[in-house]
Amino acid sequence: MDKEIYNYTQNRELSWLRFDQRVLEEAQDPTVPLLERMKFVAIFTSNLDEFFMIRVGSLFDMAQTDANNKDSRTGMTPKEQLEKIYGAVAPLYKERDKTYAEIKKQLSPYGICGLDFKELEQSEKKYVKKYFKEQVLPILSPQIVDANHPFPHLLNKAIYVTANLKHKESEKGKTTLGIVPVPQFVSDILVLPGHDIRYIRMEKVIMEYLNLVFEQYEVSDANYICVTRNADVSPDDEALEVNDDFRLLMKETLHKRRKMAVVRLEIAEKLTGDMEKYFCEKFNITPAQIFRTKMPMKLDYIFSIAGNLPESMKRSLTYMPFSPQNSAHVQDGSMMKQVKKRDILLFYPYESMNPFLKLIKEASVDPNVLTIKITIYRLAKKARLVEYLCAAAENGKEVTVLIELRARFDEQNNIDWSERLEEAGCRVIYGFEGYKVHSKICLITYRNRNEIQYITQIGTGNYNEKTATMYTDLSLMTANQAIGRDAAEFFKNMSIGNLNGNYDYLIVSPTSLKQKILYLMDEQIKKGNNGRIIMKMNSLTDVDFIRKVSEASKAGVKVDLIVRGICCILPGVPGYTDNLRVMSVVGRFLEHPRIFSFGTGANQKIYIGSADMMTRNTEKRVEVACPVLDDNIKSQINHYLKVMLGDNIKARILQSNGAFVKKKASEPMIDSQAVFMEEAIHAKKETPEQENGLGRWLKGLLKR
Missing domain, CATH: 3.30.870.10 (Endonuclease Chain A)
Structure with a gap:
């Protein structure tokens, strides 16, 4: 191994943590509007969740199966990298908690208040108790852990309220663990009546009324916890026979992900020594993998709060509205005609994705268009692009969609879209064993008199209409025929399983x-x-x-x-x-x-x-x-x-x-x-x- 490279490189995982710290710095920037700062705390949190699920999960597996494998850039073993990660993450938790508390305090004068139970007014406490008894308690699924009730499987990133329980009629003083899953089909927060946005998180409501959940017990050491599981699982390509359905394999893979090993435990309250030991044994983790946080373990609700503010508050607390603009390089009229005349570059999100979508829509009905071929990695939940591709197939065009079912955390969405495309008559293919197809390329083939010609689009980002308003990306549309011939060769190679194609320009x-x-x-x-x-x-x-x-x-x-x-x-x-x-x-x-x-x-x-x-x-x-x-x-x-x-x-x-x-x-x-x-x-x-x-x-x- 060339050790000289160690002199000017750093560990990949520690570098990523420094990136997420820069996200947190945006949450600390006083020039950023307050609710946008809170969104950056939420982004930091979801980034960290994914980091543990994928990167820590991968190292966790490697430490079990290939413990002597060394990072090519720093020479560290998986175990050494994990130790460094746990050490680097701990201060980030404290910094995040402090940042969240400061923003929360500054939001309070605007009437946006996330409350603890003790901060509620008397009338609000009555409202919360009534709501809990009528709307929450009937759908809870509490459980005790004993010889007849084994420790349950905790879902990845789900929140559970826990407590030590002592039977009121027991004289031995024996305690047992009680666990209450926070229902995933109720809102994360309970918004209280009134003009302000005063709310309390659902796990805090349940924790307050555990005595109503476990009526025959004395409740102590109430807490809420959340496990993060290894999600670095790929479909076993070798187990896939030629005639098997790759979609079915991906569905099995997603099911497997729910059962993977725990790589992190988050807690709201400090654990007793016995409880820490108990959880470490149950989850097969070390104390270094337990992280206490004083802020919510999920912050998705911040985005809905920001979206539902009155306009007067939005101006004070969020970025000035910006909508992707119509490109100055695109005129009214046919997109196909414009691209045939000159190359066009779109710059998202400053410029709208609409010209590209318009190009596909035109192609779907143009009698001279023969085929549309595209690679898809991630799509929005609602996608006009899919509508236009389906319309093209229904209009007799040959439509080929190479959709990557292994796009991490978008697998189910892509499975759903692949089924919709097939139903409309599109030819759907899935790529290669061991190689994800991450390219962003689209080819329109049309007949011009007796000559076959091409329009090609190459992008730096996904064909995702939602993220095209949030991510910066470039999208090039060209009628350069040499590039078009390369694109046609590329799609031919993708269809016949050839990774070794030769291209003149691409x-x-x-x-x-x-x-x-x-x-x-x-x-x-x-x-x-x-x-x-x-x-x-x-x-x-x-x-x-x-x-x-x-x-x-x-x-x-x-x-x-x-x-x-x-x-x-x-x-x-x-x-x-x-x-x-x-x-x-x-x-x-x-x-x-x-x-x-x-x-x-x-x-x-x-x-x-x-x-x-x-x-x-x-x-x-x-x-x-x-x-x-x-x-x-x-x-x-x-x-x-x-x-x-x-x-x-x-x-x-x-x-x-x-x-x-x-x-x-x-x-x-x-x-x-x-x-x-x-x-x-x-x-x-x-x-x-x-x-x-x-x-x-x-x-x-x-x-x-």
Whole structure:
């Protein structure tokens, strides 16, 4: 193993925790509206939940089956990584609790009050008790644990109220454990009558009235708990016979996930020594895996509260409303005709996804369109895209949908959509054993007189109409026939199970994407001090890529990486990454594009696509990246990168010790996402020749 790489890399999991800490910093930012700050606490919490379910779950399995396996970037064993994770998470819990308490206190003057039972007014206590007895108590499923009532299976991320119970008529003083699941079909909170939004969480209501639940017992040590289970389970490809239904296998996989090992126990109140020992034995965990929190274990209700505020309060407590704008590069009329004339780039969420959806809708009824082919990874619960694909099939078009049923936590949604598509007559395929299809590519084939021609769309993000209003992404629509022929070859290969296709323009993992990126980096390395590399991605873990970045830095190439999440390479390490700068932006929208830029001026090469520089993406997934050939679109992307690199409000700069720090305050202050919102709003008002003052100012400011 090459240990030199340890000098300029950091552990993947610890890097991810630092990313989630940056999410928490948004919750601590006084310039962010209060309810938006609370949403960031909720996002931090759900991120941490998924981290334990997937990453900690994976290490947990590895520690049992391959204990000597060492992380290729830091040399740590699974057990050593878990110990580091538990140590790093504990202070994050305290920081989150403190942040939540501060925001909650500041929301109180606005009449938004999350209350403990003792804080309720007398009339409210009467209301809560009446509600509990009439609406909650009849549907509870309490249980004691003894010889005749075995310890129940606790569902992942479900909340349970627990207590020690002593029978009132028993003289021996023997206690037993009582467990009450908080019903999943009642609201997480009980909103109290009145004009203000005063509420109490359901687990606190149940905990208050345990004496009514366990009437023949004396109740003590009341608490509520929540287990997090390992969810890192994949379908057993080897168990799948050729004629088996992959959908059925995925349904079995989802059932299996509910029974996986516990990797974390969250508690509301401190456990007695006996109770801690009891839970550790029952869940086969150590005390290091028990985390106490003073805030809610679930915060989803914050989003519904924010959505139901009166308009006057929304203006004070939430972001100013922003709707994706109509792109200045799209005119009224046929989308197919416009794309045939010139390439069009959409920039979500600043620009609307509607032009792409309109393109598919047009294609579904155009008599000259023969086929529509698309890869799907994640879809919204309500998807116009599926309606248009189904309509196309019903109109006699050949529609092929490669849908990835293994998109983690979206499996059931994708199973449902695949059934709907099949019912409409679409041909649905599922990809490859051992390789998730994560690409975002769509191909429309049509007849122009006697010639077959193509319109191709390549994206950096999912065809998800909901997240397209929340995530930043790029979507390129082109009638370039060479790219179209590559796309047609790609879909043919996907249909016949060929991972080793050859393409002239598209670069596709697992065969050519990483190799091409490394080759393009080598071209810049040959230029030495005149070389230039800028890349934007979500995560960076691939060891071959990390080594190549270090090689470029050593050669004098100026390298900028914009990495939202995990980043295993450390910049500014003498002799290894002196010329590397890494920044991250966490803001109102989730940064999601993958952009790879090499060189400057007329010789610059830009690719956009679906892949992060992670080993799973470059070697274990089907990903597609596409060259940007249109000069106007190159200019758009260059402007985007310059603004991002100039951000000095939401940007954090990675240090050589793995910490992120804010840029030093300087004028003018630039919030990149605010700039893009402003530009999108004003873009329709001015032609490119009448470029707005903000655009000219930024171009001058951000020259480097």
